[in-house]
Amino acid sequence: MTDSGAVVRELRKQAGVTLRGLATGIGVSVGTMSAIENGKVGLTVGRLQEIAQFVDVPIARFLEPPETARTAAEDDPADWRVFTPLTLDPVLESAIDVFEELGYHGATMRLIASGADISVAGIYHHYPSKQHLLVALVNIAYSELAQRLDAAGEGVEAVTAFANMVEALTLFHVERRALAIVLATELRRLEEPNRTHLQSSMAQIEGRLREVARRASEGGSFRSEDLSVAIKAIVTMCMAVPTWTDDADAAQGQGIAREYANLALGMVGLRTDH
Template identity: 40%
Template sequence: MTKTDAGADWRTYTGTGLPPILETALACFMEHGYHGTTIRTVAARAELSVPGLYYHYPSKQALLVALVSHAMDDLWRRSAAALEEAGDDVRGRLDLLVECLVLFHAHQRDLAFIAYSEIRSLVGETRTTYIGARDRQQRLMDRVIEDGVARKVFTAPYPRDASRAIVTMCTGVAQWYRADGEHSPRELADRYRAMTRMTAGAV
């Protein structure tokens, strides 16, 4: 998905938006884990030679970095668009940011799961960059909750803790959500909006 597409309708999902090689790598990582996947396995499933795969991505680490970077960039664009839609309404900003997080982690479950679970496999500067992107994403919710408390719209006694709890709950959807489960992503988003209002102490 392009930046324009995400900004135009951050609720719409039509696949992962990944190029075919990364789609293949994602499937392999989901099946075997990062460390259990070999370049040869990815190349064979992508119907490429190993040198052909290396032409596009020089290492297995490069595949992982491309996946997590795509995940964080897409979530950031969608989150920014959701907050822009809400405007200055702090309740609306909480509702739409939560909706964005839940929809992303349900629709992009595999991608979000790998981005979360394989942070341990990132090395060097790439790990530092990912943590920076994750922290930047967290600060969006921090500011929403802190602003709501400052305006006396939210009554959470520990705003930063409430913000972390809300984000953890929303991102945790990727750990258990199944497309054939009891609730659709839309229904989950509605439920989580109600639960997070209580967490924030919305009045």
Template identity: 35%
Template sequence: MTEPLYADWRTFEALPLTPILEQALDLFNENGYHGTTVRQIARRVGVTVPALYYHHESKEAVLVALFEMQMRELNDRAEAAAREADDVVAQFSNVVEAIVLYMTYRVRHVSLDTELRHVSADSRSRYAASRKRLELMLVDLVADCVARDVFHSGDVPETVRALLGMCQSIPRWYQPGGALTPEQVAGRYVDIALHTVGYLPDH
């Protein structure tokens, strides 16, 4: 039987990026999307520009490939985290933990979100659909907990959007190797998230 993808969702190994994607990720973080040229990426990789275009039809295609890899991994980890839990509150806590761990361990990747404005409308739509998958998972979990009188949220979709916005802002301030480990950040954000949804364990 095949082991589920990201069954060990708290463990983050180095991503199996191609040399092109690895070097592009570094350059986009260093110089921004507009400040990076295809020639620079090719030079870092040690290939010609035509060779790079053989794998990716444009610089935008390279950025889109990074976006797609990011959201696929985040969604898969969040779903694995939910599957591991025995009850709905633990599912919610695990999913928030998975999101925050991703935002900290993969900070180089999620920092690219600021470059989303540079891709085509079609690519943005696909990315938005992937993000919606994560949002709807949390909406279903919170709504279920509200129905069970475990959470107390007056507007579930808006509460979930606020929680995701809070988590997605982490790359703006988080520094790898700083005062807080990813696990410490995740623990704090899970606690904040439970308060936000009105969790009353002794209710």
């Protein structure tokens, strides 16, 4: 079986099951499950059957290579609608799972280390605290988001750029749901100067949309009054998507994102007679 651990990880995520949930479901430790997915522990036929049954996926699917060979870092930046699985180090993968399940305050470095199949001493060598883990995840998320918004708005007129950017913002919160949930629920845990840095990142996201909306307004395509409140409402609306979707909704992600783009155009007063 080619790269069996990677196949297990991908199909688990597609099924909307956390690493801890699968480990509990088949009666192994989180560390063992992480080691399986990272290729450090081999899979027996019996264990594979247990996993397949728990995630409700035919066992034959586990005998196929992963559907996506590229990582997000290898995506074509211009292809902003395409999301391949993030390739993070095991510690950050585990941190997302633990933060999502237990929250920042409920998470411990020991639990995160267990999920990453690394010693507690080892995790502190790379990440001195939970705060460092949260900051790393925030930086990864906002870096990707900024790249996608820039690509979505490049080379097209202002109205299309605005709709594309809202679509990209929404797609990110559907496709990167687990990471987006951590951002939405745990950002208040950031300490200074990280909190100020985050506020700057958020302002830049809003600023990108506000600037494109201003151009469309000056061209007569959007209503002429100040759109600042509308832009804040649109960003907030997009960021709330993970609160009412689940991992299964990713298949309908592009439809959801297009619908949100249309809603956003209504909120800024698109003039259809222009």
